[in-house]
Amino acid sequence: MxxxxxxxxxxxxxxxxxxxxxxxxxxxxxxxxxxxxxxxxxxxxxxxxxxxxxxxxxxxxxxxxxxxxxxxxxxxxxxxxxxxxxxxxxxxxxxxxxxxxxxxxxxxxxxxxxxxxxxxxxxxxxxxxxxxxxxxxxxxxxxxxxxxxxxxxxxxxxxxxxxxxTPGMLWPRIVVPESGFNLAASGAVGRNAYDDQEVALELLAKLKHAYAPMLEARYRLGLSASAIGALHDDELLEAIGRKRGALAGGGAVNGQKAAELVIADFRSGALGRITLETPEEFTRWLGAGLQADEARQDRKKSRLPKARKPDRR
Structure with missing residues (x-):
């Protein structure tokens, strides 16, 4: 997305x-x-x-x-x-x-x-x-x-x-996918621009490696940092939802409620002091994003109809 x-x-x-x-x-x-x-x-x-x-x-x-x-x-x-x-x-x-x-x-x-x-x-x-x-x-x-x-x-x-x-301003096209998710997690984009569960999963994908002890301290999952890091993102979100009572009928985890909980905890600082990117990481993301956007622009140009040559008759 x-x-x-x-x-x-x-x-x-x-x-x-x-x-x-x-x-x-x-x-x-x-x-x-x-x-x-x-x-x-x-x-x-x-x-x-x-x-x-x-x-x-x-x-x-x-x-x-x-x-x-x-x-x-x-x-x-x-x-x-x-x-x-x-x-x-x-x-x-x-x-x-x-x-x-x-x-x-x-x-x-x-x-x-x-x-x-x-x-x-x-x-x-x-x-x-x-x-x-x-x-x-x-x-x-x-x-x-x-x-x-x-x-x-x-x-x-x-x-x-x-x-x-001046009013807050984003840019017309976010070419770095990771930035889009980070901005959504922070609350910098409008609520109708993203899906909570997708943003929460991307957020957990970063946190489970860099800040696993904070996840354990907040949600009491009973897992080591390495065990948290080994979980699939969906499994981690489900474990958090179950631990915090974000349940639907029949005891199944309500993914939407679990996602909202994780995002709210990040925004409020309840998870602890977290930074989602380093200069080195962002430089790498930006390079890949610009390259992908350039390729997208080239594909767009290639689909444009060719200009007709003037009739010289």
Missing amino acids: SIQWFPGHMHLTRKAITERVKDIDVVIEMLDARLPGSSANPLLAELTSGKPTLKVVNKQDMADAARTALWLAHYNAQPHTRAIALDASVTAPARAIVAACFELAPLRGGMVKPMRVLICGIPNVGKSTLINTLMGKRAAKTGDEAGITRNEQRIALADDFYLFD
Whole structure:
């Protein structure tokens, strides 16, 4: 299954970013620390090309600390880019982004040349929570549903620091299948864009190898890490559903309820601090995804009718 979600308001966001970025000094892209590569928008990189970028790896308190360190090193090694990790609800780390922006654009500041910052990110990544933390009040709507913010907002964080908030935006085509599942697991795509059971199975396929002890601690399956890793994904989902009482008539496991339970536990952090991808893994996925998409485009072109030659009679 290929997961895709690009509702109409995202086209408007794309246009708004294209116009706004002309007058912007620094671009902040917020990422989900549990899936930093998958939550980085390639379309945004294209739209903001040439602008200094601050990668804010958000929700670090829910992510694997060792893997977060790998991602910070990965992004900090890129030109004109800085990366910091934070939990958007914590005031002190959140304010560090203001200092980071002035480091990226040291010639800005003061009433004559105020800092102009565009903050972007995928839906449900925590932008509004961060803005409210910076402002010390409820300046932006928040929620756990993708697509809460629908219009651009201009917010003055200081007399010489203006922040432009945009609605969360994905990209028109997700070419990395693993990213589609990771985004769905995190709640970044609309509920009607994916099947819960398929997403839960893909999620468990990752967790049973990298985080098997956490699965055992949460669901009390009575299995060793190696035994959990050896289970088929369907078997693991069934075992979790049976243990947690996600049952249908006759004592059979209700796959839908079991899937919803697993996804909810991941999103809430009940499973523990988890990161679904490393920079090395994502680079490999991206290469394969781009190659597959190129082949798809070639097949599409080959099916187009050939242009008729002009009649020279």
